[in-house]
Amino acid sequence: MDPAGFIPYPLEHVHRLIEPGPVLLVSTFDGRRANLMTNGFNMPVSHEPPLIGLIVGPWDHSYAALRERGQCVLAIPSVDLAERVVDVGNTCGRDTDKWRRFGFTPVPAATVEAPLVAECFANLECTVADDRLAGDHHLWILRADRAWIDPDRRGAGEFHHRGDGTFSANAATVDLRHRMTKWQYLTQP
Numbered sequence: 142m143d144p145a146g147f148i149p150y151p152l153e154h155v156h157r158l159i160e161p162g163p164v165l166l167v168s169t170f171d172g173r174r175a176n177l178m179t180n181g182f183n184m185p186v187s188h189e190p191p192l193i194g195l196i197v198g199p200w201d202h203s204y205a206a207l208r209e210r211g212q213c214v215l216a217i218p219s220v221d222l223a224e225r226v227v228d229v230g231n232t233c234g235r236d237t238d239k240w241r242r243f244g245f246t247p248v249p250a251a252t253v254e255a256p257l258v259a260e261c262f263a264n265l266e267c268t269v270a271d272d273r274l275a276g277d278h279h280l281w282i283l284r285a286d287r288a289w290i291d292p293d294r295r296g297a298g299e300f301h302h303r304g305d306g307t308f309s310a311n312a313a314t315v316d317l318r319h320r321m322t323k324w325q326y327l328t329q330p
């Protein structure tokens with residue numbers, strides 16, 4: 142331990158410290174069936190255009206659908222759905238209808254073939270904007286073309302994976318809008 146009280150942290154666990162979340166359900170359509178997967182590695186990339194970075198690897202059945210159709214829906218579940226969302230991430234959609242098995246309801250989207258998830262409080266209809274790092278790093282840059290929210294369903298809010306099977310829920314909101322002096326435009330409704 143050094144004088145500041147730090148101890149070394151294993152590099153292979155660094156993602157546990159910065160895993161951003163929120164945990165998402167990724168809805169895809171492969172031309173035949175819609176599928177769902179769970180995703181914890183994601184981040185906003187730019188405000189305008191609204192780009193999102195998403196890690197989806199070839200170990201996921203969803204990878205092929207994303208590659209072939211170039212579209213998906215990012216659905217944001219609230220923490221009360223956490224158990225079912227984790228179950229979705231333990232199951233492959235190749236031969237299982239996860240919608241039916243885990244009680245999620247597909248709703249037609251406006252601009253993409255993949256359905257929205259009715260139980261989630263927000264749904265983003267996305268197209269692949271850049272797949273240059275999808276091969277080496279499984280990183281997809283998506284552009285949100287349409288976004289939907291049900292504020293009443295936001296409930297206890299989204300939740301985040303700590304990378305080790307534990308999750309943190311967004312509980313208290315800390316409102317520091319007045320201190321965002323340089324970034325006031327971000328605080329406007």
Ligand SMILES: Cc1cc2nc3c(=O)[nH]c(=O)nc-3n(C[C@H](O)[C@H](O)[C@H](O)COP(=O)(O)O)c2cc1C
Pocket residue numbers: 164176177178179180181182183196197198200201202203204226227228229230231232233234235302
């Ligand atoms: C909490 C949690 C987070 C996950 N995050 C990711 C992720 O960020 N990227 C990824 O490729 N797989 C992730 N997975 C694994 C996929 O959800 C899992 O491989 C799933 O079975 C894929 O479904 P599919 O084969 O039907 O596409 C996660 C699983 C869980 C439980």
